[in-house]
Amino acid sequence: MRTISGGLAAGLLAASLAASLETATAQDARPPAPGRPHNVVLFVPDGMRSRMVSAELTPAMAALRQAGVDFANSHSLFPTFTTANGAAMATGHHHGDHGDFSNTIYTGTPIAAQDRTVTPFVEHDAVLGDMDAAFDGDWLNEETVLRAAARAGYSTAAIGKVGPVLNFDHTNRTGDPTIVVDDQTGSNVGIPLSPEMRRRLEAVGLPLAAPGRGENGKAGSSTVPGTLAANVDQQAYFADVATKVVLPLFRERDRPFILVYWSRDPDGVQHNEGDSLGRLVPGINGPTSRAGMRNADDNLAALRRALDALGLAATTNIVVAADHGFSTITKESATSPAARLSLPDVPAGLLPPGFLALDLARALDLPIFEPFGERAPVPANARPRTASALIGRDPADPDVAVAVNGGSDLVYLPKKDLAGNAALLRRIVDALMAQDYVSGLFVDDAYGPVPGTLPLSSIHLKGDARTPTPAIVVNFRSFTTGCDVPVTCVAEVADTVLQQGQGMHGTFSRADTHNFMAAIGPDFKAGFVDPAPVSNADVGRTLAALLRLEIRAKGRLLGRTMTEALTNGAVPEIRAGTLRSAPHGTGLATVLRYQEAGGQRYFDAAGFPGRTFGLD
Template sequence: MAIIVCGGSNLTSSPSRLIRAQHMIPCSSTVRRSALVITPARCISNLRRSFPSTFSVPLMRYKTGSRILPSASGLASGILRPLPISSVMLYRQLVPSAVGISGAARTVAVDMNRNIDNVVRCGAPSGRALPKLWNLRNLRPHMSRKYCTSLSMLAVVFSLHATGFPADPPKSERRVVIVVWDGMRPDFVSEQNTPALWKLARGGVIFRNHHAVYPSATMVNGTALVTGIYPGKNGIIANHVYRPEIDPHHAVDVELPPTVKKGDEVSRGKYISVPTIAELVQRARGRTVIAAAKSVGLLLDRQSDVGTAKNCVTLFAGNAGLRARSGAPDSIPAEIVPSITATLGPFPSGHLQQDAWTTKALTDCFWKDGVPALSVLWLGEPDLTQHESAPGSPASIAAIKSSDENLAAVLSALDQRDARGRTDVFVVSDHGFSTIERSVDLRKILNDAGFIAKTEFNDQPKPGEIMLAGNGGSVLFYVTGHDETVTRRLVEFLQQSDFAGVIFTKEPMEGTFALGQATIQNPHGPDVEMAFRWNDSKNKFGVPGMIDADWQRKAGEGTHVTLSRFDMHNILIAAGPDFRHGEVDDLPTGNTDLAPTILRVLGITAPQKMDGRILSEAVVNGEPATAGLKPETKTIEATKDFPAGRWRQSLRISRVGSTIYHDEGNGTFTPK
């Protein structure tokens, strides 16, 4: 947002002078996006006549000596207060306060040498340098002194990262860094496997009872992590979904750019229905950087407002096949990729190498000019390797050690910039992991049983046909026309199978849970969702957690997305100036808790209540929001009797206040 204060006939009586002023002050593009122009009423006609497109924004009229908005404190805090105006005091009262200089202002322009002293004396923070202070005469040395003097009432231009006046700018010195280890199980954190993480944990807080949201999938948990909202309300309910308004023939990958673009088109920009923390930080005039070695990065910062996202970057891996051919990831804005590849070389092909490249992009490129208010580094490991070789394999252990090395590089970069003392670091995983005991070809099984089940519609689907959206450890079933008879028959078939774990349904059905019990109720949700069965036996590497899974991977490989305790429990460690030292938090926590906690340490108020809670018990001098609260844990069950036996499923749920966490769920059919 550009705030332009101008007055006096010297400036506006001559359009040529104003044109030259616009060239001298680096705000013309910003003005075209949005601006608040404060000017005497007599000058408005000149402004509109000279700049019909640039000054198409509302102009605030004032008379010299009257009271206008905003004040210096208003610029810093977002609270608009009346301000007495006079030509003598204009500079002193419109230059932002110390908070504004350090946390909000990106450009301060002052027109004459003698006014720089006023700015420093009245507005600059004690002992701190102004971020940028320009004498307008120095911007264009060839301009005459007479011309510079004629700009005596063009007082202050601020280029802010906001389209309005946010109520809560972030704490000027505080920084937050989130490092995501995709698919990291808590039982693999050790001094031997993860020395950097182990050391960080000893100086911070270990959240020993941390949870993913269900479905325990990357895109679902990535979105929940940055919104603080359950999947059913934020709109991302699975990695793969069937949305006929997006693609009538196939289930779609929710994070791919064509899907996101089409999703925004059909939802009027609400593909993700709530803002992410990156967007909220941007609205509060903070800079953000997302660097993801996986395609989930596109969901972490929607950059829905070009004005607030200025100087903010999102780097993410595109479709694997396209990435392999192009040798580069995708980014917003797109033009940053060439400069990164010029520095780091092309995006490599190996999983570990991709993580290292992405880490260097963050520390060496995006942090070159300082650590922003919010940074997110999403590592693809150990998830990608565990999918190929199962948890506990030598390759998976090597991948975990690689992620630890990347964390060490991030911490070292903070140390080199003398930023550790003002940076809170979160290390979190999106979900846990399991080993596939059996791969289940559901399409074949259902078709053999008389259903019409497909993973692709070649033509217009007929009533009763079923679209399968496989997600590894869970499958979503979409019944064309929501045919009640077919849906009921499908549910009863699954209940009598030897692979179903927990079944959720859109409409109430005996022996099932409602989608809302899993916080995945949504207008675009499936008619039926099934999590596969699991057990706690060990794989060949001695790691517990075996599951049945869909047709996409074979037995012996790894995957997740069931309600197994090994999929639903993941890691969270937080360390930094806002967190207690050397403590263990045994209260239930979850990925939805990160967003409200991060906003709290940054001093930003969320625009709406989040489903997650602030982790007050772990914050230094935090309000005891959980004081006296005891976690409640209960197990719900659903059963259905058949002539051949009984179906029984259960779901264990923990609760702290109004926030719920899914511990585990399973089911079985017991023959008579």
């Protein structure tokens, strides 16, 4: 194990990253073989943990992994959230380039589709349209794989969970050429169906509007358990659309295609599960969460049966990649002033939603405001309604904006005064270091070395993004509750409206970074366990390689083609290392555990030792 510490860390790291990124930029998405490209299906079982896949619980995933490529050393990108990792798959770039830093980000400009908020939750088709309008017509700032495939004349479709599905071709608002079917299909905010899709859906007896989640969408409260149902009905509709309409249509067209199928389960049910209200055990490992895993598995099995029936299996590559892992929520803190408040629907002594913003406002002695509508002040002994908040004397020109997400939060300093912001940032870092729920801080490189923190560039969060770059990314504490496979029973502090005992992700623990990945098809090796680290940015690059797409990159934070998993590909040299910040005055230091392969750096876990699962 190679360890770097002290003042040399930032300089050595910058040089290493520059060399790695030059290598990545030079690696073109080369075709795996001559002739017509094979088709591609990307199947995303949202929130599927790698170590939960088994022949008993998820037989379709287990069989695909065994027969094809097992990416045993897989990585979700931090912050480990859905739209951020979906954007990495869609573009082949890390978060610092595509700018989708988390599910909720700070935009600096009001987003009309969500009551003029400046901290939008981007899993929404109309919000994504507003985001494009706010950022020069393309908020991700990189061409997506589906957009490039459509430009090349291939058939393209994205089906499933709203938000990440549309992000694969978000600048297309017409439903043609890319077919988009998600939760909002058929509503006044969804992407319209083309006349051809409408005719074909009607021909097989499928509705023109997607069903809702029903019981699966019920999160419960502090006194009422959440759902006991998987997202079966809605996903059955999506699977029918894919297998009875889209794949037959693509077969008729007889040209290469790419289909993205995003299964909301097990993510949706793990978030809302009602098996463990207030308790960390079984947490997200109860029967309801397991039903969600099986639901996603059933969707994959249905897609494979359809490919077989249509004669497409032999010419189609299937890549399975979860966006992130998962953990059980804990709301416990002995240091937070917010945990001592008496608030509706918050059990006594537990952290309320918005605790980070509340604690920062108190530490800075500044007022706190809602980030939407008229920017109303948050009353004393209350919390921000959506948990995100603005802090400062003037909500129209705030000193601080907090975008709340779950296992990590984003802190922005919107004012343009770099010197003033630098002093404010030091005060914020000092306040965060005093909280037991914090485990590691990452700071914008513009502020130089800050004791106790590592720079955003060290984890590929400093790039060419069009959206505002966070000043601080706050990672929360995580720990295992103890079981036979400790990574499957990790708990994490989460800033969320969900309850203790339900599910969340977003931290830099190995439980959240270890997503499930596997692949099978004519361009992949058979029965191969890949020892090399791979990431969701690599998924995007590999999809482009399989389809032989030429995509001109704007930023330099690219993934790599996973050539070792392709026929005749060689496994790259793998190295491991640790990066450690200079200590803060409290003695706390942010530690990053990583691997290197193929000119890329992969991040296993980070935080304060003893507070992040996977560091020890």
